[in-house]
Amino acid sequence: MFSVEERDLIRQRLLHLAEHDPAVLAAAVTGSHATDDEDRWSDVDLAFAVSDPLDAVMHRWTQQMYRDFAAVHHWDLPSGSVIYRVFLLPHCLEVDLAFSPEADFGPRGPSWRLMFGQSAPSQPVMSSDHDAIAGLAWHHALHGRISIERGRYWQAEHWISAMRTQTIALACQRLGHATSYAKGAHLLPTNITAPLETTLVRSLDEAELRRALSAAVGALATELTRTDAALADRLRPVLIELAAGT
Structure with a gap:
């Protein structure tokens, strides 16, 4: 299994890459790390606001995940205009990258910590019907x-x-x-x-x-x-x- 140090280093590397990617206008940490509830088994959750068409940006990032992070597999979970691309890395580390159009980039709950750029106002969280x-x-x-x-x-x-x-x-x-x-x-x-x-x-x-x-x-x-x-x-x-x- 992955170590805490390995996971944290990968999160830092991904944020560094995002900050230097002209197509990524903003980034946020989501999930348990954003609310200080992270434990030994937590994965990496990041959200990106992008300016280019999502397909092009996601394709480029996917290539980089396989090339630089040795990704084993990935799949997509669409949610409205946002697409969560879920990667499995070596040592069983999951990395969830949410790609969002700039206009729709913003918190959808308390698990959100803006790292750079700007986000839209918080959207009300609709409870399951x-x-x-x-x-x-x-x-x-x-x-x-x-x-x-x-x-x-x-x-x-x-x-x-x-x-x-x-x-x-x-x-x-x-x-x-x-x-x-x-x-x-x-x-x-x-x-x-x-x-x-x-x-x-x-x-x-x-x-x-x-x-x-x-x-x-x-x-x-x-x-x-x-x-x-x-x-x-x-x-x-x-x-x-x-x-x-x-």
Whole structure:
């Protein structure tokens, strides 16, 4: 694994390159380093405001990441006008570079530290939509049950685990924690997380999948009651039906 010293040196080198790149008008450190929450395992997160077309700048930076930093692989995560290019470097170091048009360059949350240049005013952070999270949860429950009935047991495991993820997101949203990628899961109290342990799929045996699905549906119903009692009442007959026969 990478060392802290190696990670910090790479971040400094990247900022130095950005400051001397005419196409990069501004740069910011994002992620845990920006809020002084960085630990031994944190990755490198940087955001750039660029003047040239994003494609051209990203192509040039990508070549440099492979040439000078021995990148192993990369992929893109678009978010509005911003494109996050995610690189894997040797020794398991992840480097996330966000490329943004100058007009859209600015903080989208508290994890932001401007290093040079100017940024737009802070944009309000939109919390994940409750109906969308709840909708994904019942969608995954439905497809978990259908996958079991079809004998597609690996697919069933996927949907049951995905439903648990949405139940965790609902709990995190209710308590004001981050909802994406289970970033707030470690902050949830034991009375929420302990019942979720029963939703873990222990094997691909059909009986076990039905048991895990029933537990996951129960955990979802409990969380929906806490977050939106009216919605929980409307969904209850459907959830009972999905758990029936499990």
